[in-house]
Amino acid sequence: MFSRLIITTSIVLKITLLSTFISLLSGCDEQQEISKWPLDKQANLSELVKPAPISYSKELRFYGLVKGFNSIPISFLEAGRIESLLVTEGQVIKSGQTIGELYSPSLADKLSQAVAALEKVKVKLKVDLEELARNIKLFNKGVVSEQVLEQAKKAFDITTQEVREAQSIVKTKEKELSALTLVLNEDGIVSKLHKRKGDFLNVGEPLLRFDSTSRMKVSFNVPENVAIDLSLGEENNIFLPALNKVITAVLIEKSFPTTNEQFLHSLTYEISSGAYQAIGLRATLVVNIEPTLAHSIDYKAIRYDAKGNAYAIKSDQSFEKVAIDIIDIKNETAIVKANFNSNDHIVLGGDVSLPVNYYEF
Template identity: 25%
Template sequence: MYIPNTKALLIPTLLLSFASTAVAEGAPQGLPAEVITLKERAVNSNIYSIGTLEADESVLLRPELTGKIIAIPFQEGGKVKKGDILVQLDDAQYRAQVAEAEARVKQSDSENRRVEKLFNRGVGSETDRDGTQATMKINTAQLDMAKINLEKTRIRAPFDGITGLRQFSPGDYINAGSELVQLVNIDKMKVDFSIPEIHLLNVSVGQAFSIRLPSFPGREFVGKVSAISPVIDEKGRSISVRGMVDNKEGVLRPGLFAEVILTTDSKTALSVPEEALIPQGNQYFVYRVVEQKIDMVPITIIQRKQGAVAISGPLNSGDVIVTAGQLKLQPGSPVTPMFVDGSQPAPGAKKEAATEGASE
């Protein structure tokens, strides 16, 4: 009696059943291709320039008097407050001049009061009274001048800041006008740069910009335009612009070279990787996946930046775009999407949604 080979019959049946189930569930068919989900991103219109950082305030301190240095209360490279004494000159001579002037003022004040009494009694003359008053004013002015010179022996910080390196020591004899030490305030930094005159209407006070520095690769510092020169440079046909950059961290230093990026306009646009573009003559296209088939869509390039391309065309956010494998594909051909941006729908999501809709 013939016994059929049930194993041989079962395998084709199972394969046929699996294939039918796969087709029924809408399993991907066709060649595999890397895809992403189309999204919008900010697209900025920028003006690029270069500049050099400068301290918000900077001064090279010089003495107004000639004398010997007797004290240096500051620490090189340290922070100081406005009014702090940085250098003290020998003030013995000037203190003596103040004492002498004070004695003269006291004497002239007594003489003036005595003459005033006599004049009020009708004994003294008006000339004597005017003379003593003038003498008192002269002596008072000389006292003020002596006090001013005494104060000039103390070189103080004109603003909060950081001191530079000194090239002198206690005991050094310095002349008036000699360079002592530099003081800078770097809580904020100035950056001066130039832009072509054609962008005159695209820049305004308060406008945001960013800077990149070779000393800080990968970082950007944000600032705002603080002033615009009222004069156009006739030789370079450019406009001088000054910006302020916050430096609360204290990492920026005067003299650093900076690349300036001035944003003139900002909007959103659809963005695809550079490799998604398909050039044909003077036109560019992308492959869009619609119901797991290829649809060829013409696009217009708005901006290229660091491997990303902002585009416009008959596309929508959420469309699936092919980024690799285009050479093996053509419009209308089936495709198996392989999401490389982590946006792939959860397995079975469509089936569950269909089931819920049917149950309702």
């Protein structure tokens, strides 16, 4: 009896040890199977989060610089040294005001030569006139022939024409010389001086930049999703921080986007009211974006493909790449537009958390 009990106990012990050994072998096989996964294919389901739907609105601000509606470089039509400069940067200019004068020795010499030539031909005209008068008297007395009289008339006519030509040359040289005096015909302000008294100016080289004050404008560079909602002729409020003042402006120009990858449109507004003190000041255009449906997600869920496009990875029944449009980021929270459903979950963390080959995406 005691012997049978020992045998039975021995058999049970062997069966128990065998079961334990089989279980250990099975566990080793399972662990071995998991270890076959590369590190970047091991899933961590604790890194799944649920996008939160929100109603998103935002106030966008764009910055520009107020300029005169006509902001142009001013230059002389002749070359020369600046003899006088009667304005300074920031000075207000009235229409008809003299800005400065050039000195050009060559033009002065040419005018002197033209005046001398005119005086010389005037003397000749006086002599021819006296000769003509004498020949008329002699012809009336029958002393000279008609041919001599005609020659005297012809000489007088030729000299008269020479006087007219000389007078025209003098006027031309005086006009050229007057171009050395610069006078503006519009109210404005000197926004920038490029040259100073005593400097030499070539033809067409700018002396200063002039901004008209009767009308003003300001330009802003905005993204295309903002520009598309703004129409020509539309009024907007422009804020001038330095003056703590809001002024009304009308959109008068919408340019095509720049050729770089940012695709920014230049919007130009005409300022219908305000003083010339606004020229040169920073202006702010405030655009309110209408509320739109978006999702709030952890910024660590955002990934980028080789082309720089943002996306997230959904992980419900399977892994799926979802394109996202990032519209705002605050701290660690990103506001995005994406095709998320109410029960979707997205993967956080780096690529090592994915149980599939990341590069297959």
